[in-house]
Structures are given as structure tokens and as C-alpha cells.
Amino acid sequence: MGSHKHNNAQITKQKTYWFKSTKTAIKNNKSVQEKQVAQKQYSFTSSLIDKLAQKNIIHKNKANRFKRKLQHYINLYMIR
Numbered sequence: 001m002g003s004h005k006h007n008n009a010q011i012t013k014q015k016t017y018w019f020k021s022t023k024t025a026i027k028n029n030k031s032v033q034e035k036q037v038a039q040k041q042y043s044f045t046s047s048l049i050d051k052l053a054q055k056n057i058i059h060k061n062k063a064n065r066f067k068r069k070l071q072h073y074i075n076l077y078m079i080r
Contacts, residue, residue, distance in 0.1 A: 022048045035078035
């Protein structure tokens with residue numbers, strides 16, 4: 001992190017943007033009606049979640065929870 005307040009604020013804004021865009025991708029993935037389309041979007045969303053964990057924006061266990069819940073939702077509620 002930077003040593004100035006301005007740099008810290010920019011880094012915080014950037015991390016918030018990454019996290020919010022990933023949460024939006026999760027919501028978009030849940031809104032799909034077909035299972036095959038949802039599976040394709042899941043791979044993209046999963047990679048976004050993994051990137052957040054690699055950059056230490058979220059904990060790796062939280063990333064796994066996000067992915068597990070999304071996969072469970074796709075398997076349980078999607079139309080085949």
C-alpha cells in the first residue's frame with residue numbers, strides 16, 4: 001500500500017470496485033434461466049472470485065463459500 005492517504009484511498013476504491021463487480025457477476029449468473037448458460041457463466045464468475053482471493057481482497061475460504069453456494073444454486077434451481 002502507498003504511504004499517502006490519497007494512494008490508500010485509491011487502492012481502497014479499486015478493491016471495492018473489483019469486489020462489487022464480482023458480486024454483480026454472481027447476481028447475473030443467478031438470474032440466468034438455462035443451466036448450460038449458467039455453467040458457462042459460472043466458469044467466468046469463478047475465475048473472478050479466484051482473482052479476488054489471490055489479490056487478498058477476500059479470504060480464500062470466503063471465495064470458496066461464494067463458489068460453492070453459486071454451484072449449489074445452479075445445480076438445484078436451474079432448468080435443464
